Amino acid sequence: MSAQTIAISEIPVRPLTLRLHEWVTTVDHKRLGILYVVYGLLFLALGGIEAAIMRLQLIRPRNALVSPEVFNRMFTMHGTTMIFFVAMPLVFGFANYLVPLMIGARDMAFPRLNAFSFWMTALGGIFLYFSFFGGDGLYGAGSAPDVGWFAYAPLTAKTFSVGHSTDFWTLSLLSSGIGSIGTAINIITTVLCMRCPGMTLGKMPLLVWLNLVMAALVILAVSPLSAAQLMLIVDRYLGGHFFDTQAGGSAVIWMHFFWIFGHPEVYVLVLPAFAFASEIIPVFSRKAIFGYPVMVLATIAIGFIGMSVWAHHMFTVGMSAGANTFFVLSTMAIAVPTGIKIFNWLATMWGGKIRFATPMLLASQDVAASIAATQTAARVIFAAFLISPGPLHGLRAGLAWIRALLFPCAEQAAEAAGYGSFPDAQPRTPQPAQIRSVTAQTTAS
Amino acid sequence: MSPTSIFAPVSTPAESILGVSIFVFSIVAVIFVVVFTLLVYAVVRFRSRGSHRTEPAQIYGSTQVELAWTVIPVLIVVALFLATARVIGSIQNQTRPQNAIEVIVTGHQYWWEYRYPRLNIITANELHVPVSDPAHPTPTFLTLLSADTDHSFWVPRLAGKTDLIPNHPNQMWIDPHETGLFLGQCAQYCGTQHAKMLLRVYVQSPEEFDRWVHEQQQLPQTAESAGKRVFESTACVNCHTISGTPAKGRFGPDLTHLMSRDTIASGAANNTPDMLSLWIRNPDAIKPGSKMPAMGLSEQDASAVTAYLETLR
Numbered sequence: 001m002s003a004q005t006i007a008i009s010e011i012p013v014r015p016l017t018l019r020l021h022e023w024v025t026t027v028d029h030k031r032l033g034i035l036y037v038v039y040g041l042l043f044l045a046l047g048g049i050e051a052a053i054m055r056l057q058l059i060r061p062r063n064a065l066v067s068p069e070v071f072n073r074m075f076t077m078h079g080t081t082m083i084f085f086v087a088m089p090l091v092f093g094f095a096n097y098l099v100p101l102m103i104g105a106r107d108m109a110f111p112r113l114n115a116f117s118f119w120m121t122a123l124g125g126i127f128l129y130f131s132f133f134g135g136d137g138l139y140g141a142g143s144a145p146d147v148g149w150f151a152y153a154p155l156t157a158k159t160f161s162v163g164h165s166t167d168f169w170t171l172s173l174l175s176s177g178i179g180s181i182g183t184a185i186n187i188i189t190t191v192l193c194m195r196c197p198g199m200t201l202g203k204m205p206l207l208v209w210l211n212l213v214m215a216a217l218v219i220l221a222v223s224p225l226s227a228a229q230l231m232l233i234v235d236r237y238l239g240g241h242f243f244d245t246q247a248g249g250s251a252v253i254w255m256h257f258f259w260i261f262g263h264p265e266v267y268v269l270v271l272p273a274f275a276f277a278s279e280i281i282p283v284f285s286r287k288a289i290f291g292y293p294v295m296v297l298a299t300i301a302i303g304f305i306g307m308s309v310w311a312h313h314m315f316t317v318g319m320s321a322g323a324n325t326f327f328v329l330s331t332m333a334i335a336v337p338t339g340i341k342i343f344n345w346l347a348t349m350w351g352g353k354i355r356f357a358t359p360m361l362l363a364s365q366d367v368a369a370s371i372a373a374t375q376t377a378a379r380v381i382f383a384a385f386l387i388s389p390g391p392l393h394g395l396r397a398g399l400a401w402i403r404a405l406l407f408p409c410a411e412q413a414a415e416a417a418g419y420g421s422f423p424d425a426q427p428r429t430p431q432p433a434q435i436r437s438v439t440a441q442t443t444a445s
Numbered sequence: 446m447s448p449t450s451i452f453a454p455v456s457t458p459a460e461s462i463l464g465v466s467i468f469v470f471s472i473v474a475v476i477f478v479v480v481f482t483l484l485v486y487a488v489v490r491f492r493s494r495g496s497h498r499t500e501p502a503q504i505y506g507s508t509q510v511e512l513a514w515t516v517i518p519v520l521i522v523v524a525l526f527l528a529t530a531r532v533i534g535s536i537q538n539q540t541r542p543q544n545a546i547e548v549i550v551t552g553h554q555y556w557w558e559y560r561y562p563r564l565n566i567i568t569a570n571e572l573h574v575p576v577s578d579p580a581h582p583t584p585t586f587l588t589l590l591s592a593d594t595d596h597s598f599w600v601p602r603l604a605g606k607t608d609l610i611p612n613h614p615n616q617m618w619i620d621p622h623e624t625g626l627f628l629g630q631c632a633q634y635c636g637t638q639h640a641k642m643l644l645r646v647y648v649q650s651p652e653e654f655d656r657w658v659h660e661q662q663q664l665p666q667t668a669e670s671a672g673k674r675v676f677e678s679t680a681c682v683n684c685h686t687i688s689g690t691p692a693k694g695r696f697g698p699d700l701t702h703l704m705s706r707d708t709i710a711s712g713a714a715n716n717t718p719d720m721l722s723l724w725i726r727n728p729d730a731i732k733p734g735s736k737m738p739a740m741g742l743s744e745q746d747a748s749a750v751t752a753y754l755e756t757l758r
Contacts (some may be wrong), residue, residue, distance in 0.1 A: 068637050088686060148634045154611060155594045176520035243544050251595055252613055285491070291506035316597055316633075317608045318589075318615035325530045332522045338517065343514040346483055353493040353501045364488055368481065414652075419661035 027111035029096050036093030043085035044124060050078035070396070071148035073165075079149025080169065084123045084176050091122075091257065091272045095211045099187060102205050104196030109189035117182035124176025126420035131168035135406050138310055145169035151232075152263070153243030153254035158236055177226040184218035184275035187211060202296075206289060207367045208274035209296050213303040217264045217271070252317055258432060259310040267306040270301065274341060275395045277363045281345050285352030291344045298337035298344075302405050311429065342367060360430075448628045450603045455623045455648075458536045458575075458604035465532045469525055476521070536605070539584075539618055546574060547586040552596030552609035552631070554736055555638040556698055556711040567686070568663045569698030570711045572646045575654040583651070584620035594636055600629030600646050608633055621648040633647035637734030642711030661702055664689040665757045674751025675746045680738075687757065698735065703757040710735065722751040 002210060023031060053074050057065045066074070096114065100107055108114045117274075145165040147155045156166045189229075190282040191212045195204065234240035241247040243254045282289045311327045312317065319327075345367050354360065446453055454460040491501075550572075551558040560567050575586040589598055591609040598617065599606035607617040621627070627643035649657060665671060665687070676682070677691055684697035692700075703709075706716055713732045714720040723730055726747050728737040741749065 068640065072637065072639075082514050101644075147638075152595050160594055160636065209587075235619050248612065250612065251610050286493075286501055288503050290503055290504060290734070291511050294506065294511045316606045317610060318613065324533050324537070328529050328533065329526050332526050336518045336522060339518045340511070340515060342480065344511075346487055347504075347510065348479075349487040349491055351501055351504065354488065354491050355493045364484070367484060422730075 023333060024424075025109075025115075029100050029108045029114060029116045031110065032114050032147075033093045033095075033097030035118055036089040036096060038123075038288055039122060039125070040086050040089035040093060043081050043089070044086075046129070047086055049101045049268075050074045050081065050247075055076065062239075063319050069146060072148075073144040076145045076148055076151075076169075080128060080145070080172070081125075083149065083172060087269045088119060088180060089177070089267060091214065092117075092180070094272060095187055095214070096313070098181070099208055100194070103191060103194065104195035105190055108186045109194055110186050111399065113182050114186050117179040117186065120179030120182065121176045122179075123178065124172045124174075127172035127175060129166050130167050131172075133359040135165035135168060136163035150258055152258075153232075153251040153255075154245045156232060156254075157244050157246070158238075159246065167233075170232050170236075174226055174229040178231070180218050181220045181226070182445075184215040184222070187215035191215075200394050202293070206278035206292070206299075207275040210278065210299050211270045212273040213299050214275075215270050217303055217306060221261045221264035221268065222309055224257050228257035228261075229291075231257075252314075255314050255317060256311070259313040262313060263310040264306050267302055271302070273366060274299075277345060277366050278295050278341075280363040281348050281361045281367075282365070284357060285349045285354045287348055287352040289344070289348035290350075294340060295344055298340040301337040302334060304387060305330055305337065309334060448545045448626075449601045450560035452564060454602055454620045455625075455627070456621045457619075458601040458619065459534045459602055459648060461535055462605050463489045465528055465558045467600060468528055468690060472521065472525065475733050476582055482720075491571055493751050505741075541618070542584065543584065544583055546583065546616070547588070548572065548574075548607065549588045550598060552589070552591040552593075552598075552635070552662075554593050554636050555631075555642045555732070555734075557642070557644065558592075558698065561658075564658055564662070568706075569642075570645065570663075570704065570708065571706050572644075573654060574619070574621065574646065574648055574655050575651050576648050577622060579620075579622060582620050584618050584645070586616065586618045589615040589617065594732065596631050596635045596642070598644065599632035600627050600644050602627050606632045619646075624653075634744045641698070641711065641713040641735075643708075644710065645712055646667055657705075660705060660758075667699060667753070667756050670749070670753050670756075671751035672751070675742065675750050676753055679740065679742070681740070681750070684737075700754065700757055703754055705758060710737075718755060721754060722747060725750055 002248040016293075023035065023111060026032060026035075053066060055069065056125065057063050057071055057074075096108065099105075131144045135145070143165050145151075145168065146164075147161060147166055147169065151169065152167070154160060160212045191204070191208055205397050231240065231242040235244050235249070235314070243249045278289060280297060308330045311323065315324055344350060392427050451459070451466075454463050469475055470715070481581045499509075536682040542611075547561065547563055549562060551560070557572070558567070559568050559569065559572050575583050577585075585609075588597065589607055589609040592609040593611065595611070596609040597606045598609060600619075603619040603621055603629045607615050609615065625648055627646040629641035629647060631639055631644070633639075635642065665688075673690070676687075679723065681690040682694055684694040686693050686695065686699045686701065688701040704716070705735060708714060709716050709721060709724055710728070713725065724737070725740055725742065727739050728735045729739070740747070
């Protein structure tokens, strides 16, 4: 490392503006990945403040900390922020950073589309929070959307939502939706077309497999949501009647559009967490993953079944008994592939030599949370159980794992993980070839 | 126990839902304990001790084991599914008997309108139904409509929730086995004062219910008064109906028998002269964001209107 350190210190320090400019104009997948994660963490703080305001209001009965209007804005902004501007950017950030490295590609397939997608997502967040200033337009003080993160029609119609708060919500989801679809196309193309020689789909690391299915779900789920946003704009400004019940439109259609996005979205968020668990558990148990082909099939099954469960969010809207029964069946059926994953993780740990470095501690918590969540999959509390602890622990485990991979301070962890110690001469950022050898060891050793 | 506890059902739909919930919960609780024990065992038993130099035995998979933990969950899912499907069918496919009470429930932004088409009664916010003796059931069938946004009718001790959606009439039924007052709340976010859109269902013995029906069918005996003149000459009549008078508005609750109700503002306040007077002068003090405007009446007129409303029995 000493020779390289000298070489780096000889490069003159460039001015801050120049370095910032590089980050803004970058098309590098690693930088964009970091941007996504930083962006997600920034909005995590904002969403956390909104959640804190709600909890403070609810700290005792008849509290008058905030007005009903403000409370309604807080839960709308919190929900929208956490799903679209925290969870999704974190997921895309990790996918951007890791997928090309793990399949031995130089970069994503479409680097400029990648940058475009990130900035569209960023624009979405700006739209959403600008509503605090511009929501009521010229009519008075600003306001954020207050229609709920699900924005059920006809509460979003002009009649019930005056001013522009709903428009900012719509534009925000539309532009971040374009970003999400762009990134998903990019991930799929990269995985299918840019794997290094010899890496067939059957040898691909599980993390890449799960992100591939995640990206497919994003395309299938976000497209209907974006279409619904366009219809809502047409309703509000061009006299359309898609969801305008006063003119014969259908409120139920909006619910279907929303939840055919909303439920697959749960799998979009949880699959990357499962992905980390599927990499971390074998490494820190010093065993190959148990049942690799079954894990891949279970992932694909989750993807397929996950697209057919959306109306379990709509058991109360008065569907026929037959329709309700179908969605009960599909919802319960998804427990089978999810259970297979959990059992395979357990079997991987079974008989291993488990070392509890931070990533493994968090990964086992993720498994524990997944067990709890799978049991409750048919319940209304699904969101609270699966969205919060599953991806949270999974992503934290992922962060710790990446740190262990990338930074020399985690040498012990890496050693325990069966990589052998990092030779001192290795650069701080692994090159594709190294990651490839690491992952090949993980999956095929 | 909480007055809205799902664990104390008094009506067949709520009882079936609780039954299937407990069944599902017991099975998944066993699964949870088994799988969690395996996880804890693996974590404790297979921690790395001593030398890191030797690798554990590598096992890449096993078709038999994979089949086992696929087929067993499938069988469990089938059992859970059949139990749930039976409950869904028994609740949703229930036919309406001839003697069922019919009620049309209309959700409005932040209050409930109840119409009994066969009994020719219109009331608001407090639903009265007869108790249903399991030997001779007299269930109540609700047709759920909405005048504006989506609402949801949920009285947890009586039945699962069903939404009130504009342009999308829904049905539900209850057959309470006990008399008493059962509480609930609008369960679908419907706007600013969704929180104070409370549900009150009074389950009465057949005799009490008949007496209530009889009282509701009478016109209130009101004499000409200053309050009546104020009520009929201001915007009150645009939104409220009082049968037998020129007040025929449909936007707000029917006030014909206002004094027969325990609460005002959809359960947000007790129906006392003080609260009624406050509600007329400043609704935001009770229910901020309510669609009832502050009427801007003089003190004298407000008291007169309150006194008039107090006569609507």
